[in-house]
Amino acid sequence: MINVMRLDLDDARILLEGGRAEAEKIGIPMCIAIVDESGNLIAFERMEGGKVTSTTIAIDKAYTAAAAKRATHEYGQVSQPGGPAYGINSAIGGRLMVVGGGLPVIIDGAVVGGIGVSSGTPAQDQQVAQAGLDHFLARAGK
Amino acid sequence: MINVMRLDLDDARILLEGGRAEAEKIGIPMCIAIVDESGNLIAFERMEGGKVTSTTIAIDKAYTAAAAKRATHEYGQVSQPGGPAYGINSAIGGRLMVVGGGLPVIIDGAVVGGIGVSSGTPAQDQQVAQAGLDHFLARAGK
Amino acid sequence: MINVMRLDLDDARILLEGGRAEAEKIGIPMCIAIVDESGNLIAFERMEGGKVTSTTIAIDKAYTAAAAKRATHEYGQVSQPGGPAYGINSAIGGRLMVVGGGLPVIIDGAVVGGIGVSSGTPAQDQQVAQAGLDHFLARAGK
Amino acid sequence: MINVMRLDLDDARILLEGGRAEAEKIGIPMCIAIVDESGNLIAFERMEGGKVTSTTIAIDKAYTAAAAKRATHEYGQVSQPGGPAYGINSAIGGRLMVVGGGLPVIIDGAVVGGIGVSSGTPAQDQQVAQAGLDHFLARAGK
Numbered sequence: 001m002i003n004v005m006r007l008d009l010d011d012a013r014i015l016l017e018g019g020r021a022e023a024e025k026i027g028i029p030m031c032i033a034i035v036d037e038s039g040n041l042i043a044f045e046r047m048e049g050g051k052v053t054s055t056t057i058a059i060d061k062a063y064t065a066a067a068a069k070r071a072t073h074e075y076g077q078v079s080q081p082g083g084p085a086y087g088i089n090s091a092i093g094g095r096l097m098v099v100g101g102g103l104p105v106i107i108d109g110a111v112v113g114g115i116g117v118s119s120g121t122p123a124q125d126q127q128v129a130q131a132g133l134d135h136f137l138a139r140a141g142k
Numbered sequence: 143m144i145n146v147m148r149l150d151l152d153d154a155r156i157l158l159e160g161g162r163a164e165a166e167k168i169g170i171p172m173c174i175a176i177v178d179e180s181g182n183l184i185a186f187e188r189m190e191g192g193k194v195t196s197t198t199i200a201i202d203k204a205y206t207a208a209a210a211k212r213a214t215h216e217y218g219q220v221s222q223p224g225g226p227a228y229g230i231n232s233a234i235g236g237r238l239m240v241v242g243g244g245l246p247v248i249i250d251g252a253v254v255g256g257i258g259v260s261s262g263t264p265a266q267d268q269q270v271a272q273a274g275l276d277h278f279l280a281r282a283g284k
Numbered sequence: 285m286i287n288v289m290r291l292d293l294d295d296a297r298i299l300l301e302g303g304r305a306e307a308e309k310i311g312i313p314m315c316i317a318i319v320d321e322s323g324n325l326i327a328f329e330r331m332e333g334g335k336v337t338s339t340t341i342a343i344d345k346a347y348t349a350a351a352a353k354r355a356t357h358e359y360g361q362v363s364q365p366g367g368p369a370y371g372i373n374s375a376i377g378g379r380l381m382v383v384g385g386g387l388p389v390i391i392d393g394a395v396v397g398g399i400g401v402s403s404g405t406p407a408q409d410q411q412v413a414q415a416g417l418d419h420f421l422a423r424a425g426k
Numbered sequence: 427m428i429n430v431m432r433l434d435l436d437d438a439r440i441l442l443e444g445g446r447a448e449a450e451k452i453g454i455p456m457c458i459a460i461v462d463e464s465g466n467l468i469a470f471e472r473m474e475g476g477k478v479t480s481t482t483i484a485i486d487k488a489y490t491a492a493a494a495k496r497a498t499h500e501y502g503q504v505s506q507p508g509g510p511a512y513g514i515n516s517a518i519g520g521r522l523m524v525v526g527g528g529l530p531v532i533i534d535g536a537v538v539g540g541i542g543v544s545s546g547t548p549a550q551d552q553q554v555a556q557a558g559l560d561h562f563l564a565r566a567g568k
Contacts, residue, residue, distance in 0.1 A: 001433065007427065094378050143289055199517050
């Protein structure tokens, strides 16, 4: 039997809050999803003007980051033509996201959840995800 | 061209708040999903102890209620064996939910969104969805 | 609560009409799909000789253009190997189309729907979608 | 942040072992799946002669039992025509199994995983799942 550390709903709200603040600062309404360490959804918000396609994409970025323990933009690099993970993007019915904007939430070296952001450019999505993560880690004193 | 009235994120949070209060009152941790009038997700929360299966089921109950403009428990009645909508439950890849817990949000006769709840019995799910709806309508002065 | 402007069925028929006229002019029978601003189908026609695969593809191009507020050929550019959105094409179960032929319908700066065309080359599909859009905008006095 | 107790691979092997012994005793080759408390697969074995359809069904029974915290045969009872959960069987793309053979693994009141069995009659499947569970609980001193 093992013990697993996992985000709770309060943690998820803090991650959302940090992401939303950054999204408002750069003026891009976003879809933001928070999942637990197994990739299952805990909380989600679509800001006014967030894209409909991004509801699914944000959730799947968070899923990928947590469940594969890897930022989605890193998958973007290794899945380029000729790369070792080329073609991985269509795995799991297309849920395996290789576009930036999904980050694992890591505490003391363990993945405890994930944040996924979508509606801006991948760079903006990643920036907002990072802001949510930074806000959470600062609050957690990490 | 037509104009469509739709829940915004603030509305969604009020619906979540009302549902969550009722869930806490009856002591059943729930998954609660709020969608717009087209069935697309606006906000979601899984309370501590809400079921993993219910993440999808809550979202699909809200989708069904808003997009089909009908409470899911009403579909439960007409989809019984021999009923006119028998078998509808597996439509749309199984997203068409006929189990209670999904309610359309109706303002001035127009469906503006939906709320879907899952993790308890269907009766409890419906009760929590109704509480979210009542809380929202009271706040909106309807 | 917010108000959303959306194509109605009459609008959708005008978009179809404009696309069909162009398709006949260039002699390529097309599948043409019109969706609302949330990406849900309003009208569809497969001209005699339109491809069966294109029924789904035209619908998904229209969905992508409206729900992501972006022409599908623009996704084609940013999703090339090395591009920022590389790998996005398999998102949402493969519904996120990056091949030309899907255009958002924009009125006064707001996306009110989308048109998706498939059966020709992507350049022909895009040309027919644009013709549908131009015809509609001219009729709407925009 | 919360802590979650979860089956590890050694536990999963013990569950498999107990189920396999019972399957051999009754002479029915089975597919047996073990998942963690979030419903994700830890271990799986198809005994010689186990059904191909049962690979998916065993996994989905284990998933349902763990992620919904409920034995699948209990869902079978409440989802009968006229029952409160009628129609639930097609939820989550049909993964929500209401046929006997899926049991949650519960330690000290907490669901830590699930076992799903398929290839015999539902009664045989349930018997084999129960045997796996009993073997595990005996070994764990519970």
